[in-house]
Amino acid sequence: MTPVPSVDVDLWSDDVLVDPYPMYAELRAVGPVVFDRDRDVFILTRYDEIRRAVQDWETFSSAQGVGVGEKGNRLAGNGVLTTDPPRHEQLRRVMNRQLVAQTVAKHQNYLESTAAALVAALVDRKSFDAVTELAQPFSIDVVGSLTGLPEEGREHFMRWADNGFNITGPDNDLARESFGGFYEMYQYCFEFLTPGRLSAGRWGRAFHEAGSGGEIEPDACAGLVMAIVWAGMDTTVNAISAALHLLGTHSDQWDRLRGDPSLMSSAIAEVLRIEPPVQRFTRVTTTDVEISGVVIPEGARVVLLFGSANRDERRFPDPDRFDVSRNPTDHLAFGRGIHRCVGAGLAQQEMRAVVDQWVAHVDQFEVSGASWRRNNGLHGLDHLTVTITNED
Ligand code: HEM
Incomplete structure (x- = not known):
């Protein structure tokens, strides 16, 4: 066994949140x-180890929350993201029924026409x-509807x-400033969104019907709706x-994609792979576990860096290079195992609907003013100016 190296880093510092890859x-x-001795957490940094952890829920449990901060984990409660089987299985079954690929495929035309109208106007x-x-507006419209x-x-x-x-981060200013908003979201989902306020025949109503039919506890239904409001749009x-x-920013790759939409x-x-919206979640070990020669003790909080796994040079050669023909379907942007993103099919369909329209209508464009947001769990842009420079 090798001793685990201690590091003196702050994964949640402003610089790292804005540009975590270095x-x-x-x-x-x-x-x-x-x-990380300061925060008393183990950090898995490479692809193989992170993949192994997300595929082994019995050793790497989600039931004590998937954030690093105690208060955030307590507030997050025990919804689908933060439970282990058997409860997880029950909740997930209800969600799967609505969100699996076949069901989502039915909405293809709706996604395409929504993207087409929006892109044409812009x-x-x-x-x-x-x-x-x-x-x-696209994601809120699609997922909201x-x-x-x-x-x-x-x-x-x-x-x-x-x-x-x-609130999945440590007790920093971002987390502290977010507890109030998180509570508003909770109230919206648990108090305001009564079944009567949710459209008939849609996912939210179906979750409540699973509750009234006895498949899941009535209390759990609003939690499933909240999982979508929380994780299903901004991502x-x-x-x-x-x-x-x-x-x-990679005009050669844009030209390749435009020239070959396949x-x-x-x-x-x-x-x-290269820009996973969800950068990190955590688990707690249920037993002592050996990972690549290092023993992580039972009860330890373990940070899984999805954003680092996807840039691991051992898995993806020249990982910082954006290459539209790489086809890295084994990326970990959606996690793996029992908690693999339930919305992965929809998310990819949404991305595709927009980029398809972009390819259809735009020859040349420039981007400027990219501003990356500070967020404890996500990596994404607040603003990005796009200017179309098509020759008419
Ligand atoms: C590109 C967009 C998205 C990304 C990168 C993403 C990422 C992830 C990741 C990494 C997980 C795994 C969490 C874990 O292992 O602890 C997850 C779970 C989840 N995602 Fe997504 N997600 C996206 C879109 C969506 C959408 C569109 C929805 C719903 C409409 C959604 C709902 C959920 C839910 C409910 C879970 C919890 C599943 C479970 O614990 O069984 N996500 N997502």
Whole structure:
């Protein structure tokens, strides 16, 4: 057994939150498992070890929360993201029924026409903010409508999601400033969104029906709706914005994709690999566990750096290079194992709907003013100006 190297780093400092990749590369070079003595957490830094952990829920439990801070973990409660089987299985079954790929595929035309209308209007304007005027309205419209959420409250979704991921961090200013917003989101989902306020035949209503039918506890239904408000929109907003940013800053890759749209699935996977919206979650070990020669003791909090796994040079050669033909379908942007993102199919379909329209309508474009947000769990853009420079 090798002793675990201690590191003196702050993964939640402003610089790292805005640009985490240099720090991840340093940590990977130190070892696959490192110990952050300051915060008393183990950090898994490389692909193989992170993949192994997410696939072994019995050893790496989610039931004590998936954040690092105690208060955030307590507030997050015991929804689908923060439970182990058997409860997780029950909740997940209800969600799966609504969100599996086959069900989501039924909404293909709706996604395409929504993206087409939005992109057409923006292309006419030539210059706009891809985050606030394209990715956000698209994702809120699509997920809000599929879930059957009313119009009322939608103006808060981005702030609440930002708050929701901030409370997964340590007790820093971002987390402290987010507890209030998180509570608003909780109240909206548990008190305001009665079944009657959710459209019939949509996901939210179906979750409540599973409760009234006895499949899950009635109390758990609002939690499933909250899982979507929390994790189902801002994540995809970041992914869509990242796609336009990457394509706008790599004109050679943009030209390749435009010249060969059969590269689309590969390009989407590559965006998710190189710029995963969810950067980190945690687990707690249920027993002593040996990982690559290091023993992590029972009861330890372990940080899983998805963003680092996806840039691990042992798995993805030349990992900082954006290559639309790489097709890295084994990326960990959606996690793996029992908690693998339930919305992965929808998220990729949304990304594709927008980028398809982009390829169809745009020849040349430039991006500027990219501003990366500070968030304890997510990495994404607040703003991105896109200017279309098509020759008419
Ligand atoms: C590109 C967009 C997205 C990314 C990168 C993403 C990422 C993730 C990741 C990494 C996990 C695993 C958490 C873990 O292992 O602890 C997860 C779980 C989850 N995601 Fe997503 N997500 C995205 C979009 C969505 C969408 C569109 C929805 C719903 C409409 C959604 C709902 C959820 C839920 C409910 C879970 C918890 C699943 C469980 O614990 O069984 N996500 N997501």
